[in-house]
Amino acid sequence: MQDELSLKKKAEEALKKSAVYGEDFNLDDYEIASKGTKITKDLTSLSAEDQKTLLNVGIVPNEENRSGTFVMLNNAVSHTSVKQDDAVELMSIQDALKRYDWVKDYSWKLVKPDADKYTATTYLQNADGYFIRAPAGKKSTMPVQTCLLIGSKDVSQTVHNIIVVEEGAQLDVITGCSTKTGVEKGLHLGISEIYVKKGATLNFTMIHNWAEQIGVRPRTVVHVEEDGTYINNYVSLKPVRSIQTYPTVLLEGKGAFTRLNSIGVAHPGSELDLGSKVIFNAPDTKAELISRTITTGGKVIARGEMIGNANGVKGHLECHGLVLSSEGTQRAIPILEANVEDIELSHEAAVGRIAREQIEYLMARGLTEEEAVGMIVRGFLDVGIQGIPDELKASIDETIAKIGEKAL
Amino acid sequence: MLEIQNLTVEIGGRRILNGINLNVEAGFKNVLFGPNGAGKSALLMTLMGFTGYKVVTGKIIFKGEDITNMSVYERAQMGLGIMTQRPPNMSGVKLRSLLDVISKNGSNYIELAETLDMVRFLDRDVNVGFSGGEIKRSELLQLSIQNPDMVLLDEPESGVDLVSIEQLGSTIKNLLTGGSKCAGKRRRHGKSALIITHTGQVLDYVDADRGFILCNGRVMCSGNPREMLDDIKTKGYVECVKCKMNYL
Ligand SMILES: Nc1ncnc2c1ncn2[C@@H]1O[C@H](COP(=O)(O)OP(=O)(O)OP(=O)(O)O)[C@@H](O)[C@H]1O
Ligand SMILES: [Mg+2]
Numbered sequence: 193m194q195d196e197l198s199l200k201k202k203a204e205e206a207l208k209k210s211a212v213y214g215e216d217f218n219l220d221d222y223e224i225a226s227k228g229t230k231i232t233k234d235l236t237s238l239s240a241e242d243q244k245t246l247l248n249v250g251i252v253p254n255e256e257n258r259s260g261t262f263v264m265l266n267n268a269v270s271h272t273s274v275k276q277d278d279a280v281e282l283m284s285i286q287d288a289l290k291r292y293d294w295v296k297d298y299s300w301k302l303v304k305p306d307a308d309k310y311t312a313t314t315y316l317q318n319a320d321g322y323f324i325r326a327p328a329g330k331k332s333t334m335p336v337q338t339c340l341l342i343g344s345k346d347v348s349q350t351v352h353n354i355i356v357v358e359e360g361a362q363l364d365v366i367t368g369c370s371t372k373t374g375v376e377k378g379l380h381l382g383i384s385e386i387y388v389k390k391g392a393t394l395n396f397t398m399i400h401n402w403a404e405q406i407g408v409r410p411r412t413v414v415h416v417e418e419d420g421t422y423i424n425n426y427v428s429l430k431p432v433r434s435i436q437t438y439p440t441v442l443l444e445g446k447g448a449f450t451r452l453n454s455i456g457v458a459h460p461g462s463e464l465d466l467g468s469k470v471i472f473n474a475p476d477t478k479a480e481l482i483s484r485t486i487t488t489g490g491k492v493i494a495r496g497e498m499i500g501n502a503n504g505v506k507g508h509l510e511c512h513g514l515v516l517s518s519e520g521t522q523r524a525i526p527i528l529e530a531n532v533e534d535i536e537l538s539h540e541a542a543v544g545r546i547a548r549e550q551i552e553y554l555m556a557r558g559l560t561e562e563e564a565v566g567m568i569v570r571g572f573l574d575v576g577i578q579g580i581p582d583e584l585k586a587s588i589d590e591t592i593a594k595i596g597e598k599a600l
Numbered sequence: 601m602l603e604i605q606n607l608t609v610e611i612g613g614r615r616i617l618n619g620i621n622l623n624v625e626a627g628f629k630n631v632l633f634g635p636n637g638a639g640k641s642a643l644l645m646t647l648m649g650f651t652g653y654k655v656v657t658g659k660i661i662f663k664g665e666d667i668t669n670m671s672v673y674e675r676a677q678m679g680l681g682i683m684t685q686r687p688p689n690m691s692g693v694k695l696r697s698l699l700d701v702i703s704k705n706g707s708n709y710i711e712l713a714e715t716l717d718m719v720r721f722l723d724r725d726v727n728v729g730f731s732g733g734e735i736k737r738s739e740l741l742q743l744s745i746q747n748p749d750m751v752l753l754d755e756p757e758s759g760v761d762l763v764s765i766e767q768l769g770s771t772i773k774n775l776l777t778g779g780s781k782c783a784g785k786r787r788r789h790g791k792s793a794l795i796i797t798h799t800g801q802v803l804d805y806v807d808a809d810r811g812f813i814l815c816n817g818r819v820m821c822s823g824n825p826r827e828m829l830d831d832i833k834t835k836g837y838v839e840c841v842k843c844k845m846n847y848l
Contacts (some may be wrong), residue, residue, distance in 0.1 A: 277721045548651045555672040555700050556648055556682055558747055567701065571692020571725070 200304050203315045206306035213493075214436025214465050217407045219285060219313055222379045225266035225347035227320075232271045235261065241373055247583040249368025249399040251339045257581075262338040266349055269320055279332035280363065281325040285352055288323035295323065300352050302442075304414035309380045310409040319350035319383070326361035326392070333365035336397075340382065342371045342406070355384070357392040357420075364395040370402065370422065377405035384412040388420040390445060399584065400428035401436065404461065408435040418445025418474070424452045425577045426466070428500035429591045431459040438467035438495065443477035451480045455576045455583045458490025460519060466504040467495030472535075476504040483511045484573055487520030488595055497527040500535040509539035514546060514572060516565075516595065562597055569595050601626040601750055601792040602647070609639075609646050609817075616642045618817040620658070624750070629776060629793040631825040634814035634835045640683045640796045643814065644752045647794075648682045649675050652741050662750070664805035681748030684738040685755055685796075690726035695738060698726055702745045709745045716741050716767055732759030740768060744775045750792040751776060757801045769805030776806060800829040813837070 210216045232238060235246065243253045246263075255261050259276035262269070262284075269284045288295045303316035322338050342349050357363045367379060380402070388394050402408060410503035416422050422441060441450045470479040485492045496509040513522035522543040530537060530554040546568050554564035570592050602624040609617040617639045624630045634640050646653040647660060649672045659669045667675055690698075695718070699709045713719045716737045727735055735848045736756060743751065753772070760768050795802060803825060812824030816838060821828075 284779050509723070547688065550690060552650050552672045553684075553690065554693075556650075556676050557698065557742055558673070558676045559701060560673055561671070563701065567693055568690070569695065571690070571694070571697075574692055 199300065200316070202306040203312040204440050206312035207309055207316070209222040209224045209306070209308050209312065210307040210327045211310060211436065213438065213467075214409070215407065215434045215463065217409075218378055219348060219379075222346055222348035224317065225342065225344060225349045229265045229268035229270045232263065235263070235271060236328070245341070245370050245372060246339055246368065247581070248587045249339065249370045249401045250366045250397070250581055250584045251337045252581055252583075255337075257334050258337045259332045259334040260324075260336040262336070262353060262451065264339065265343045266347060267317075267320065276334065276579045277297065277330050279326065279330040280336055281323075281327065281394060282336055283323050285321045285336055285354060288354070295354070297386060298356060298385060299352075300385075302415055303383050303411050308413065309412050311383060313348075314350040314352055314381050314383050317350050319352040321351040321353040321383070323353070324355045324365060326363035327355045328358040328389075329360045331362040332364065335366050335397075338365065338367045340367065340369045340380070342375050342378045342380060344378075345375050346377050348381060351380075351382040353382070353384045355386045355394065355396075357388050357394045359389045360391045361389075362393045365397070367396070367398045369398070369400050369408075370416065371406060376403045377463050378403075379407045380409070382410045384410065386412065386414040386422070388414065388416040388422050388448075390417045390513065391419045392417075393421040393423075395423045397425040398427070400426075400432070401430050402428075402432035402435075404431045405433050407433050408437070410439070412435045412437070412439035414439065414441040414450070416443050416445065416448040416450060418442060419447040420445060421448070422450040424450070424468075425575075426452070426454045427456075427577070427588075428464065429455070429457045429588060432462050432464075434463045434465070436465040438469060440469040440471065441479070443470065443472050443479065444474055446474045446476055448474060448477045449479070452482070454483045454485070454494070456485045456492065457576065457591070458485065458487040458492045458520060459557065460489030460491035460517075463493075464490065465493040465495070467497065469495075470499070470507060472498070472500045472502055472505040472507065475502045477502065478505070479507040481507070481509040481511075483513075483524075484575060485512075485522065486514045486516055486569065486572070487519045487522055489519040491521045491523075493523045493525065495525045495527070496539065497529075498537050499529040499531070500537055501531045503532055503534035505537070506536045507537045509537075509541075511539065511541040512572070513543035515544060515567070516546070516569075566593055566595070601628070601663065602794070603659075603661040604643075604647070604657045604742050605661065607643075607646070607660065608656045609642060610654045610656050611642065611652055614749065615656075616817050620766045620817075620819055622812055622819055622822075624792045624794050626792055629795065630810045630812065630836065631803070631808045632794060632796045632812050632814055633798075633828060633832055638814045639817040641754050642816050644682060644754050644794065645684065647752060648672060649823060676746075676748070677784065679749035680752070681743050681750070682752040683736070683743055683754060683756055687727050687735060687739060689728045690788040691728055693726050694723055694727050697723040699742065699745055700744055707745050707747065709741065712741055712744055712771070716771060717764075733761055733764055736760055736768060737764065740771055740775070744771060748773070748791070750794075753793065753795040753802070755796050755798065757797065765801060769802065772802065773805045803829065
């Protein structure tokens with residue numbers, strides 16, 4: 193209790209605390225999104241337009257090949273369903289806190305409420321979100337899909353998620369974030385606390401599909417135990433006002449591994465500040481960070497950070513940025529830090545335009561310049577993300593085709 | 601088919617080709633010899649229209665049209681195709697997806713990929729980590745599927761092992777002749793080609809019509825390609841330069 197009170201006090205004090213990076217949004221400019229909504233039992237009963245919005249971020253309304261589905265509209269849970277209930281448990285955080293006494297030990301433990309104004313307001317609003325648990329030793333064959341949707345204009349959405357993959361379990365999660373058609377301005381604040389226990393594997397894919405005046409401030413920390421594996425795929429290809437994210441993976445057990453793939457396109461008017469941080473706190477831990485970003489006129493800041501605090505650590509950071517317009521900016525900021533002797537951390541960063549030679553190589557084979565650029569861009573962004581539905585692939589292809597046209 | 605008229609080319613302000621005159625008649629397979637650094641590759645790259653090869657004077661006429669200022673794409677559309685000496689690494693572009701696009705014309709690449717032992721490369725990034733011989737096979741596979749009317753080959757046999765050369769040679773032969781054995785038909789229906797070679801090995805597979813020797817960015821002479829090769833093998837290019845000097 194004492195704890196909670198002091199946390200609350202700290203959070204209140206942090207309400208005016210700007211984040212270290214990114215445009216400083218004024219929380220008062222946005223109405224707090226509604227905590228009430230009607231429950232949608234069957235997602236296929238939604239309008240065709242809403243279903244398309246879901247599909248475009250990898251959420252399949254008919255829930256085919258999904259072990260569970262969770263949808264949050266504004267600040268309220270509008271749908272929860274589980275098909276593979278032996279392998280995954282899925283409910284809202286508020287329900288989970290009521291059901292299990294131990295969930296509080298996982299709540300606001302990795303992300304500090306007073307980190308900045310965004311975490312503070314999310315904490316103080318007692319935000320809802322999803323709770324996913326993969327019980328020890330269980331391997332779900334299909335991913336859980338979760339969707340965080342802003343459905344009203346000029347609101348701020350606050351979300352708090354917890355994922356626990358217990359010992360030896362395996363789980364795939366796809367999280368799609370989007371706005372309903374017509375919602376142009378808004379703020380999305382999303383706290384995610386992820387626990388990968390001993391020998392467990394989590395494959396986490398996040399697709400962002402925002403609108404031109406949306407500010408996005410995810411705050412994610414992942415805790416990986418011995419021999420655990422955490423794979424993160426992050427994709428944001430559509431226009432947005434500002435995304436600033438710096439997910440941090442703590443490799444806390446011997447032999448833990450993480451791979452973080454980030455793919456982003458900054459359109460004119462967009463600012464993508466995409467970071468990834470790995471802290472190696474246990475021996476023989478490994479990490480691969482891959483960032484592939486494109487600017488067609490917006491600003492990209494690709495941060496990659498690896499901090500080695502234990503022996504036998506290996507990490508590689510690859511940060512490639514394509515500039516397809518002279519209006520755009522690409523800034524790559526790799527940071528490597530070794531605090532013990534037996535450490536191998538390396539990075540490879542490159543920003544610039546597509547080599548003329550590559551475009552002409554394809555043109556010599558009969559491709560138009562547009563087709564050539566499209567093919568190179570597609571290859572550039574393809575980091576081999578598994579398990580995304582065909583609809584999303586088609587939508588990605590469409591975006592890439594447009595980028596190919598714009599690049600000329 | 602192809603007429604190169606008084607072509608002078610600069611790379612980065614440096615003159616690389618100097619007043620080149622050279623023709624390839626329809627159905628002819630002509631060969632380009634010359635020492636390292638002579639400008640052979642530069643000539644082929646210029647013909648295809650790659651950036652960096654600046655035509656200072658002269659013209660390139662292809663199928664009766666002046667293509668000197670056309671884009672690479674337009675030249676390819678007109679039926680010009682090339683196997684370059686050093687193609688770029690195409691990170692992210694899978695050989696399969698490239699072939700899928702090239703074969704829009706309906707040709708099937710799987711069979712030829714098998715013949716050239718390239719099936720296991722289909723899902724790899726084009727040229728990335730390919731060995732010298734693998735690059736040649738991959739280039740030839742793409743070019744055969746593209747099936748251009750006039751083929752520019754830059755040392756197609758270099759770096760290819762003795763076993764693969766047979767595959768490669770006969771694939772080139774098929775590409776150039778369309779399988780037709782009759783010399784008269786070949787002349788009328790076969791493709792035109794301009795082929796760079798040092799060893800002349802490719803001549804075992806291609807019925808070459810004319811040879812040219814390029815030295816210091818100039819065409820020194822032309823003649824029977826086999827006789828020229830024999831001469832080069834015995835006397836080298838030194839004679840060539842002397843000969844040209846006598847000429848002048
Ligand atoms: N991009 C470039 N920048 C500067 N010089 C170049 C460039 N490309 C070619 N050259 C020069 O132009 C000359 C001709 O080169 P080219 O590649 O055409 O020779 P080549 O006859 O094909 O030789 P090889 O038999 O060795 O392949 C060489 O001296 C080369 O160094
Ligand atoms: Mg050469």
